[in-house]
Amino acid sequence: MGVPESGALDNFAFRCANLLVGNAENTPALESVLFGPEIKFLKDTFIAITGADLGPVLNGDKVNLWETLEVSSDSILTFSGPTGNGLRSYLALAGGVAGAGTDLVMGSYSTYIAGEFGGHEGRALRDGDVINTGTGLEGFEGGLSLENPPNYDEDVVIRIIEGPQHDRFSETAMETLTSSSYQVTPNSDRMGCRLDGPILEHLTGPDVISDGNAFGVIQVPGDGKPIILLADRGTTGGYTKIATVITADRSKLAQLLPGSSIRFEIVG
Numbered sequence: 383m384g385v386p387e388s389g390a391l392d393n394f395a396f397r398c399a400n401l402l403v404g405n406a407e408n409t410p411a412l413e414s415v416l417f418g419p420e421i422k423f424l425k426d427t428f429i430a431i432t433g434a435d436l437g438p439v440l441n442g443d444k445v446n447l448w449e450t451l452e453v454s455s456d457s458i459l460t461f462s463g464p465t466g467n468g469l470r471s472y473l474a475l476a477g478g479v480a481g482a483g484t485d486l487v488m489g490s491y492s493t494y495i496a497g498e499f500g501g502h503e504g505r506a507l508r509d510g511d512v513i514n515t516g517t518g519l520e521g522f523e524g525g526l527s528l529e530n531p532p533n534y535d536e537d538v539v540i541r542i543i544e545g546p547q548h549d550r551f552s553e554t555a556m557e558t559l560t561s562s563s564y565q566v567t568p569n570s571d572r573m574g575c576r577l578d579g580p581i582l583e584h585l586t587g588p589d590v591i592s593d594g595n596a597f598g599v600i601q602v603p604g605d606g607k608p609i610i611l612l613a614d615r616g617t618t619g620g621y622t623k624i625a626t627v628i629t630a631d632r633s634k635l636a637q638l639l640p641g642s643s644i645r646f647e648i649v650g
Contacts, residue, residue, distance in 0.1 A: 433471045
């Protein structure tokens with residue numbers, strides 16, 4: 383029933399990158415996970431790199447994140463690799479990703495790889511791809527930066543509200559969730575952040591009549607291990623949902639490396 387929203391997992395970093403190059407905040411940009419691409423620029427332009435520090439290097443020189451960078455034609459951007467500060471990096475180009483090969487589907491340029499549509503030909507970028515850009519903001523001169531950008535810790539507190547089936551769990555389940563530390567497992571992906579830690583006990587089993595899955599809802603299948611559903615999640619699901627991550631903390635989830643620790647705090 384329908385398709386997930388997909389798109390940038392760290393919406394704050396994505397929006398900031400666009401604003402730093404004079405774009406509207408939802409202009410199409412590139413997301414990289416752990417290892418960034420090698421890109422040759424075919425014209426003079428402005429770029430900005432935000433989110434995780436994946437070691438960006440422009441023409442052999444390390445460059446800063448969270449600021450406007452002026453790039454000349456024939457420049458080469460590479461990434462040396464993860465530094466432990468975050469998982470996902472965002473590259474915005476003046477004018478945004480646009481033109482041939484970039485598909486608008488249902489009003490969005492987000493790529494849904496599982497469905498093979500949206501974004502650049504419905505897939506991840508690969509060697510030899512040419513990315514076209516739109517027209518940048520007239521008169522834009524750069525020189526922008528973000529003061530006090532986020533630092534992505536490996537031990538985070540995530541704020542939650544009660545989920546739609548919180549009453550389908552034992553009396554101690556919510557206390558267990560909010561008083562324990564959970565670790566992000568290596569099999570986490572854009573569909574969900576899978577956690578290892580104390581088991582959350584159901585009252586009458588994990589199954590419910592399928593209902594809608596919101597971004598950040600914490601689903602608990604039969605093994606009692608919570609899964610935080612993310613941008614490429616299924617639109618509906620039939621497992622009990624004990625809580626939901628508040629919107630303001632979604633970006634924290636996007637930057638958690640495997641092995642990172644999460645503690646939950648209930649609000650509201």
